[in-house]
Amino acid sequence: MTLVRDEDLDFESLTIEELLGWTSSTFGDDVVLAASFQDVVMIDIVAKVIPNIKTVFIDTGSHFKETLEFVNYIKDRYSLNLIVIEPEVSAEDFPCGSGNCCKLRKVEPFNKYLKESQAKAWISGIKRVDTPERENAPIVGWDETKGLYKINPIVTWNDEDVDVYSKNNGLPQHPLVKRGYLSIGCAPTTVPVKPGETVRSGRWANMTKTECGLHI
Template identity: 50%
Template sequence: MATRDPWPPSETELAEVAAALERAPATGVIAWAHERTEGRLVLACSFQDCVVVDLVSQVDPAMPVVFLDTGFHFPETLAYVETVRQRYDLRLVVTTPGPEADPWPCGTERCCELRKVEPLARVLQDQRGWVTGLKRVDAPTRATTPVVAWDAARGVLKVNPLATWTDEDIARYQQDHGLPVHPLVAAGYRSIGCAPTTRPTAPDEHPRAGRWAGTDKVECGLHLA
């Protein structure tokens, strides 16, 4: 009788796997994680685009897809979520913040903590891993993102199948596969978060320059916890 690999994976295993999968197709990274977690894996998607949704659907069409509804998303984002949900018949899990978030509206100190970080942590309590859409080119804070790693704060596997992709790779994949594009992209929004704290960016600006503009904030906390 075959024995299962011990859980959780060791640091040595994850380092070896991350190195082995560094140049693997994104679907290969997802497939490895799906098998290693025995299917106890979710995708957390911001729905800035749906490339990672398309890739996950090729490996496990039934994988739960988590959307963190902060209560401050653009109407266009909510409409885009529904478009993608229908296209892939997603097992969509929509989180909403509890009443403790009410005193902390968008842009305040604890908004992201209470509307994103804590809701995701609750979802992951029953899982062994989560898939993200992180790319190394997104921000200096993400420049060393491995394709797989251990999320020590949440006690789960963290899977970043797009870590090595560029923005050009994303655009090319969308075009080649006829994927729906977020409606705000045409209006100059190249990084899309909550409406009160997101603005369009000029072609010569970094795509994330429009997030929390005028502040020194660069991350919501999901990838720093």
């Protein structure tokens, strides 16, 4: 496969549709979308260009029941080609917030799936404004840890851009958003965001942790 590298193509100048068109023509069926289902923006955007893309949800076993219900609803609404990955270790042995939980119950199961499915690229919905670790994230880059390309179509967006897209396109909202949960991960370490706080402050509140490890 001949890949166009960053220096050969100015990804920053492409529209998201052009970027996803390039992604589809370059990687074909060997690209997957990772979705947390805290919102539907990436699912909606990608479905318009790559309708049958494999969409991966990592069921850590610690999600809110509302998240699992939302996953099923969105799966039907978009006729998603949904892949649900489950960890091989239990929540009892590795409770949320413990040292190796994210690694063993999220990162490694996802990496294993990528390897076994022989994916050549994955798409994520990260934004540079999310965390300090993401502030230099490229639109297209080589993911050294996973050994494949990573496409970040909305990496230049901010949280308001996400809200505007959601409203303008009439997207369904995760049921916990109206209760103040603005960034939604596993239940034990996700809390509602107080007025004036950043969206990501609701994740791993009162902990130094800011990333699960999927994106670093």
